[in-house]
Amino acid sequence: MKIAVLVKEVPDTWGDRRIDPSTKRVDRSGDVVIDEINEKAVEAALLVKEANSGSDVTVVTMGPASALDAIRKSLAMGADRGIHIIDDGFTGSDVVQTSAALAAALGGRDFDLVITGNESTDGRSAAVPAMLAERLGVAQLTFLRTLTVSAGVGSAGTVTGERVTAEGHVELRAALPALVSVTEQIAEARYPNFKGIMSAKKKPVEVLALADLSLPAGDTGADNSWSVVADVTARPPRSGGTIIKDDGTAGTQVADFLAASKLI
Amino acid sequence: MTQVLVLVELVDGALDSSTPELLAAAAQLGEPAAVVVVEPAAALAAELGAELGALGAGIVFVASREGAGSQLVTPQVAALEAAVAASGDVSAVIVSNSTDGREAGARLAIRIDGAYQSDAVGIAAADGGIVVTQQAFGGSYTVTAGTGRGIPVISLRPHSIEGAAPAAAGTVREIDISGDTAVTTEITARHEQTQVSERPSLQTADIVVSGGRGLGSKEKFELVEQLADSLGAAVGASRAAVDAGYCDHNMQVGQTGVTVSPNLYIALGISGAIQHRAGMQSAKTIIAINRDADSPIFEVADFGVVGDLFTVVPQLIDAVNARRG
Ligand SMILES: Cc1cc2nc3c(=O)[nH]c(=O)nc-3n(C[C@H](O)[C@H](O)[C@H](O)COP(=O)(O)OP(=O)(O)OC[C@H]3O[C@@H](n4cnc5c(N)ncnc54)[C@H](O)[C@@H]3O)c2cc1C
Ligand SMILES: Nc1ncnc2c1ncn2[C@@H]1O[C@H](COP(=O)(O)O)[C@@H](O)[C@H]1O
Numbered sequence: 001m002k003i004a005v006l007v008k009e010v011p012d013t014w015g016d017r018r019i020d021p022s023t024k025r026v027d028r029s030g031d032v033v034i035d036e037i038n039e040k041a042v043e044a045a046l047l048v049k050e051a052n053s054g055s056d057v058t059v060v061t062m063g064p065a066s067a068l069d070a071i072r073k074s075l076a077m078g079a080d081r082g083i084h085i086i087d088d089g090f091t092g093s094d095v096v097q098t099s100a101a102l103a104a105a106l107g108g109r110d111f112d113l114v115i116t117g118n119e120s121t122d123g124r125s126a127a128v129p130a131m132l133a134e135r136l137g138v139a140q141l142t143f144l145r146t147l148t149v150s151a152g153v154g155s156a157g158t159v160t161g162e163r164v165t166a167e168g169h170v171e172l173r174a175a176l177p178a179l180v181s182v183t184e185q186i187a188e189a190r191y192p193n194f195k196g197i198m199s200a201k202k203k204p205v206e207v208l209a210l211a212d213l214s215l216p217a218g219d220t221g222a223d224n225s226w227s228v229v230a231d232v233t234a235r236p237p238r239s240g241g242t243i244i245k246d247d248g249t250a251g252t253q254v255a256d257f258l259a260a261s262k263l264i
Numbered sequence: 265m266t267q268v269l270v271l272v273e274l275v276d277g278a279l280d281s282s283t284p285e286l287l288a289a290a291a292q293l294g295e296p297a298a299v300v301v302v303e304p305a306a307a308l309a310a311e312l313g314a315e316l317g318a319l320g321a322g323i324v325f326v327a328s329r330e331g332a333g334s335q336l337v338t339p340q341v342a343a344l345e346a347a348v349a350a351s352g353d354v355s356a357v358i359v360s361n362s363t364d365g366r367e368a369g370a371r372l373a374i375r376i377d378g379a380y381q382s383d384a385v386g387i388a389a390a391d392g393g394i395v396v397t398q399q400a401f402g403g404s405y406t407v408t409a410g411t412g413r414g415i416p417v418i419s420l421r422p423h424s425i426e427g428a429a430p431a432a433a434g435t436v437r438e439i440d441i442s443g444d445t446a447v448t449t450e451i452t453a454r455h456e457q458t459q460v461s462e463r464p465s466l467q468t469a470d471i472v473v474s475g476g477r478g479l480g481s482k483e484k485f486e487l488v489e490q491l492a493d494s495l496g497a498a499v500g501a502s503r504a505a506v507d508a509g510y511c512d513h514n515m516q517v518g519q520t521g522v523t524v525s526p527n528l529y530i531a532l533g534i535s536g537a538i539q540h541r542a543g544m545q546s547a548k549t550i551i552a553i554n555r556d557a558d559s560p561i562f563e564v565a566d567f568g569v570v571g572d573l574f575t576v577v578p579q580l581i582d583a584v585n586a587r588r589g
Contacts (some may be wrong), residue, residue, distance in 0.1 A: 011543070013519055013538065013539050014280065014539075015537060017401045017404070019400060019401075019405050019407070024407075026400075033567075036520075037520070040349075041268075057577045067290065075414070092436055094379070094380075095370070095380055095382075096373060096374070096379065096380060099374070114279055119520075121315060121519055121520070122401075123382075124382070124383065125366075125370075125371075125380070125382040125383070126366055126367070126382070127366065127367075127370035127373075127382055128370075129369050130337070130366075130367035130368075130370040131371065131374050131380075133369050133371070133374070134341075134370075134371040134374045134375065134446075135374055138445060138447055139447045139448065140336060140337065140338075140367070140371075140449055141336075141449055141451045142363075142367060143363055145513075154501075160452075163336075163361070163363070164513065164514070165363050165364075165456060165468075165514075166362065166363065166364075166456075166514055167456035167457055167514075168455045168456035168514070169454040169455050169456070170451050170453065170454045170455065170456065171451065171452045171454075171455075172336060172449050172450065172451060172452065173450045173452050174447070174448070174449040174450065178449075184520050185278070185513060193350075224412070224413070225412050226373070226378065226379035226380070226411065226412055226413050226414050227379045227380070227381055227409050227410075227412065227416075228409060228410050228411065228412040229407055229408070229409045230395065230408045230409060230410050231407070231408045232400075232406070232407050233404055233405065233406045234405055235403055235404055235405065235406065235546070238545070238550075238563075238566075239548075241562075241565045241566035241567055241568060242566070242568070242570040243506055243557075243562055243565065243567075243569075243570065244567075244568070244569055245557070245569075245570045245571065246570065246571025246572070246575070248568055249579075250553075250569040250571050250578045250579070250580075250585055251575075251577065251578070251579025251580035251581075251582070252462050252579060252580075252583045253569075254551060254553075254567065254576070254580050254583075255580055255583030255584050255587060256559055256583075257551070257552075257567045258528075258584070259587060261549060262441045263471070263527065263528045263549060264495065264584055264588070
């Protein structure tokens, strides 16, 4: 089975995440890491690989030079090869453009399964997976908390899984090839071991620039984006509140505060 | 006036609770038109026309497809695409920021070569077109965005628009999606509870009471529910509480859970890690009860109690009940 897993480098959620007021884009100068959900997506891909002998996992990212670390980390976990889509011409891409570039890189490579995170921690659009299913013309099984792939002997395989919804979950089934997005419940990501880290350095990473992808010239780059950010305003920090130590009456005091604030 | 299409989701044949708000948002931009997919057997087109007309839809585009109820989002994408073509003059498409809505919207944007703007908390018509307001990094930033090209497809966060659309004709127009060739995913079973609980839903509640790892066990987590019920609130949780199995995953508030901005948020036994705060820091008033005075949750609390939640909360419940009489 040929599996692609899509990983994204994001500002570390533990850090101070900022939007640069001058470019109106996410400030990536601070700590950046592979998005936690994508480590889980890699784990899901490796579990499918382990259950289907002869499988191969390609990790794909679109991002600046530093995003190579996200690929290396995935390779250290056990992925087999990488694809790094990198070009200054992609700076400032919106989701429509990002999905176009990713689809162009994936297209024609005959992946049976593409696995992504359900939503990124910086964009949180949850749009790229659905857009990719649309662009690639494959079945969409998204927001999965469980994933089972059966390769099928001589015939097309199937994918099943539980899709998380606000009210519970639904069970999904489709034929391969398919696009899957996973939620954080899918699996705990394994830690790369020493051997994995060493071998990751030798695994092949293909670099794709704008010119390597067949994308219409007038569609790429911030100047041609479908969505245009007009204005960014930082929310003022919350001003300090009243903090009390419980002296045996704190419960009553909270009720008094609620009443005084007309909240009860 | 140009039309603004709204994707109407059906739950067991009834309109999803997001519907009035979506039509109200559409009415602020143009003439609302509803788009809905039904099973042929349901034959409720006339009824839907009346219901959606009362909520503001001038036209109700109805697509019927056998088995649509067990196909994931692709029938909705096809119906929206067909409605855009049938209307001929669409200035925007609005979907709910639900799991299904946002994905149908994202796919539609690709199909009609439109823009996609996710999780809008505000939508307005401006000189240059339609401008959406979004929040970034858990409400740390407010972003406004317009459309560079194409029809904007906008997913709207529930509970962000006030008011209702004036009633309109609700004229039913059938649209044909039989030519749709998208590869389908089959929904083989549903395990969903639609509003069995008396409690308000997490995303739209005025008051949210959340519990964290400090609750200690699934049994003791009931204290969170008791306080919530005395206040008529929804119940939320931290990821640590969810991971420990105290409550269901769809109650998780935060970076990778639900974003809430209620009038009142009460955090019980939650340390207030940055990823939790990303989901609740835009609440109007925040109350925190935690025995560790150094917990970061106190940095965002309007009123904080350093104390044991197992003594403070029962007293609070009694005091609330006493005031309520
Ligand atoms: C990518 C990423 C995404 C994440 N997404 C989310 C998310 O969506 N939501 C989320 O919540 N977290 C999220 N987290 C996890 C987050 O970092 C914290 O681990 C989590 O929020 C901690 O939950 P907690 O506050 O319940 O537990 P803890 O941090 O363990 O805090 C428990 C608190 O309870 C207090 N306590 C204990 N006993 C009592 C008592 N008897 N009375 C009063 N107080 C008591 C303690 O003092 C402590 O402050 C995410 C992390 C990452 C890396
Ligand atoms: N630039 C990118 N490179 C690789 N994968 C991406 C990129 N952007 C989004 N994705 C994938 O799409 C998922 C959802 O992202 P989003 O649609 O931005 O919420 C992520 O978890 C990734 O798997």
